[in-house]
Amino acid sequence: MEIWPQIIVNGLLLGGVYALSALAFSLEWGILNIVNLAHGSFIMLGAYLTWMLLTSPLHLDPLLSIPIDFAVLAVLGFLMQRYLLNRVMRGQFFLTLLLTFGIDYVLVNIGILLWTADPRAVITSYSATSLAIGALTIPYTRVAVLAAALVMTVALARFMHHTRMGRAINATGMDLDAASLMGVRLPIVFALTMGLGCGLAGVAGALYSVNFPFSPQIGGGLTLRAFVVTCLGGLGNVYGPLLGGLVLGMVESVASVVIGSGAVDAAAFIMLVFILALRPRGLGGRVTA
């Protein structure tokens, strides 16, 4: 079959999208023990911010809007954690789950009020261009996502292990009270972690917008896939999302050809339930209390 090399390349490139969008979700879950159901909506906000900057009089290139997306969403995430989520951090996990669900609902509806439910697309001069190697077609914008996923993952790993702030974040993820006794200011570190996560979601949103059309409702599907990716890659490992993302991208790419494109979602969900049935903490999951 001549199409198989293309299917594998497509899977890898799709995996880059999933890896990048799950990176922040996995960080928030691993460190804060929050399953951030609003995660996909932060990606959506990043995509719209890029779109607004491009269509504004500035005509800012989507790739140049990445730092702006990161900064704006990091501030939003910081405020959300500092003033809403920090209030219930010691409660049952279900409170944070429900709170982020409520926030997600608010974000989606604000998105619909501001930008309507019509799908938008970010079109640039390099949008439809691609690299051709023999029979293979590789769109440049997808390569950019995969590259960003790799760079962001390595940068996050170095940040977490080699900076004072990264170590403080890691320490709170390991033991909240012990970290607090060592002088880590929990409310601030939690808020910074969520800020970092939402900033990364903004980066993912900028790159999402140059690859796919988007509407305010894209968040739910992205959050679910981030969950699948995190379960696949294992919690508490910075490189987990990269591995999980590439596996999911490959499975979806193959499933869309073998079973049909309508079955892609079902394949992802069924895979999730099977993984959890066999390994209740995910494939590479650590055991926590």
Add this chain to the structure above:
Amino acid sequence: MLRVALPVGFGIAVLATPLVASGYPLREATTILMYMALALSWNLIGGLCGYPSVGNVAFFGIGAYVTAALVAHLHWTLLPALGASALAALAFAAVIGPIVLRLNGHYFAIATLGTAQALGQIVIMVPWVGGPNGIILRVPIGDTDVYYLMAAVLGLALLITHVILRGSWGYACRMIRQDEHAAAACGVNATYYKTACWGLSAIVAALVGSVYAVWITFVNPPSVFDPLYSLTMVVLTLVGGAGTLWGPVVGAFLVEIVDQYLWANLLTAHTLFLGVVIVVIVLFLPRGVWPYLTGQQGLSWRSLFEGTRRLRV
């Protein structure tokens, strides 16, 4: 006093509504009863046992689809179709329960969500039930009959919850919710009790789905596998008070009244409202409004901030 007056008063109010209301108001009342029963369904697994299912819409959808298929394709009469729907949902719960009930916390929540989503997607691919087009069914039944059917399902849900809460089963559930390992160490068969609650939750949601299908006369995957149903069940229960008998009923009543008002007057605000309600409830009333109504908790400005005082960092 409250133990007798409340069920009797509520029963009379529910039974008497069709005498004074018809047409649109009666359909609104049916909707409220439907959400009360759905909230009680979630309460059985999420409120009593502390297993936060976000996929109860799967049972609702199974109930709706089985009834629609049996009535429209196989020409069954209504009551056998209702019974078959409940059994089908129970069978699905029995298959999926041993897998998902091993999980806890976030993993349980997302596994149930994934199960419901996958089921909705799979139904689209089955031509016998109409694929994406769904099924149209015609049952010669009036608004008042539908109302009383829904009231009967609600009564069943209340009865089940009452029986569980009254006896040792209720204590077992409370122990499972607070600490499952400790419950097991005390000799409580946690697997047995939580699986039984899961099955009963499935039966109630499926019966509601069946009556809904007969009422709306049309089912398709986006309408009866809408994940919004799962989430609404959770919200209504938490607004009222999870793990109590009347909390979900009160929560469903309050939220649906406000929601229907907003839906009629401010269409764009009504989903935004649901999100804001969730945020406010989690931050200020983590135990719902029921403790305030029974006087367990005095209502004061400070008590709103007491709720999460010990939970913050």
